[in-house]
Amino acid sequence: MSETHSATARAHPNIAFIKYWGNADDNLRLPANPSLSMNLDGLYTQTTVTWLFEPNADRLILNRQPDTGTAFRRVSAFLNILRARLNITGSAQIESFNNFPMGAGIASSASSFAALTLAAVSAAGIQLSERALSTLARLGSGSAARSIPGGFVEWFTGQSHDESFAESFAPPDHWDLVDIIAVVSSEHKTVVSQEGHRSANTSDLQAARVAGAAERLAACKTAILSRDFKRFAEVVEHDSNLMHAVMMTSRPPLFYWLPPTLEVMARVRQWRADGLKVCYTLDAGPNIHCICVKNDAEQVRQELSALSGVVDVRAALPGGPAALVDVNG
Numbered sequence: 001m002s003e004t005h006s007a008t009a010r011a012h013p014n015i016a017f018i019k020y021w022g023n024a025d026d027n028l029r030l031p032a033n034p035s036l037s038m039n040l041d042g043l044y045t046q047t048t049v050t051w052l053f054e055p056n057a058d059r060l061i062l063n064r065q066p067d068t069g070t071a072f073r074r075v076s077a078f079l080n081i082l083r084a085r086l087n088i089t090g091s092a093q094i095e096s097f098n099n100f101p102m103g104a105g106i107a108s109s110a111s112s113f114a115a116l117t118l119a120a121v122s123a124a125g126i127q128l129s130e131r132a133l134s135t136l137a138r139l140g141s142g143s144a145a146r147s148i149p150g151g152f153v154e155w156f157t158g159q160s161h162d163e164s165f166a167e168s169f170a171p172p173d174h175w176d177l178v179d180i181i182a183v184v185s186s187e188h189k190t191v192v193s194q195e196g197h198r199s200a201n202t203s204d205l206q207a208a209r210v211a212g213a214a215e216r217l218a219a220c221k222t223a224i225l226s227r228d229f230k231r232f233a234e235v236v237e238h239d240s241n242l243m244h245a246v247m248m249t250s251r252p253p254l255f256y257w258l259p260p261t262l263e264v265m266a267r268v269r270q271w272r273a274d275g276l277k278v279c280y281t282l283d284a285g286p287n288i289h290c291i292c293v294k295n296d297a298e299q300v301r302q303e304l305s306a307l308s309g310v311v312d313v314r315a316a317l318p319g320g321p322a323a324l325v326d327v328n329g
Contacts, residue, residue: 011114011322022200033213041319113140114147150321233279260309
């Protein structure tokens with residue numbers, strides 16, 4: 001690479017309905033169980049990668065600020081993987097921006113590494129299939145594999161690097177679900193998901209969670225394809241509770257829930273009992289994703305906004321795939 005090439009890509013975070021927690025292979029980030037998710041429209045990471053013909057000069061500007069800390073080291077390690085696997089030479093200048101809180105349980109690493117993968121590969125002048133992009137994104141952040149395809153997505157465990165990828169099983173407009181995100185804290189979590197995945201097997205409950213994951217995924221997938229909200233809500237909340245039970249019983253334990261988290265979860269169950277089509281799910285953080293049908297979304301948003309512990313409310317429809325915004329070179 002003897003001249004400057006750049007590309008800009010945008011990717012959405014995703015909310016997992018059947019959770020990814022724990023790896024069968026930490027180095028390749030092969031997940032311990034298959035998972036299922038929905039991309040979140042309106043929330044995004046936008047990343048520009050410029051390949052420069054100079055060695056050992058990777059640079060990261062994150063949310064308009066130079067970063068030389070943990071985020072930079074993680075990004076640089078991922079760039080080393082891309083350089084080795086795709087025979088890319090030179091260093092990368094990266095400018096990345098998120099329009100939602102990072103590190104707070106809204107899958108910022110998923111959208112970040114999906115956008116970074118697509119931008120870096122495109123800036124290098126390489127064309128890859130969606131499946132190949134998904135496998136590469138997984139090496140940066142496991143859940144990033146799910147932010148490459150669009151809509152409703154399934155991620156396969158696989159026994160090797162090439163076998164563990166995500167693909168769409170329904171387009172964004174298949175079901176008018178809305179994710180109303182109740183933000184109870186925008187602080188960056190003290191234990192990142194990457195560390196939590198490594199400690200999952202220290203929980204006595206992880207083996208049982210993994211053993212039942214395929215059955216829960218099949219039930220959830222069927223519910224989505226048939227638009228059966230009652231069945232969907234039951235399996236989604238159960239799977240979320242199972243993941244957090246593993247977190248809480250890991251050594252050391254991970255407690256992501258805050259008092260407002262518990263209040264919102266209780267309110268959601270009551271609202272559903274009262275007739276609203278809404279359920280909750282949480283990733284590795286205190287914020288609650290309240291999944292509802294579009295007709296009930298405004299009422300759910302108003303109810304959440306009225307709670308004292310909720311500091312912000314975001315809404316997202318099913319989102320599309322990672323996509324290029326601009327390519328130069």
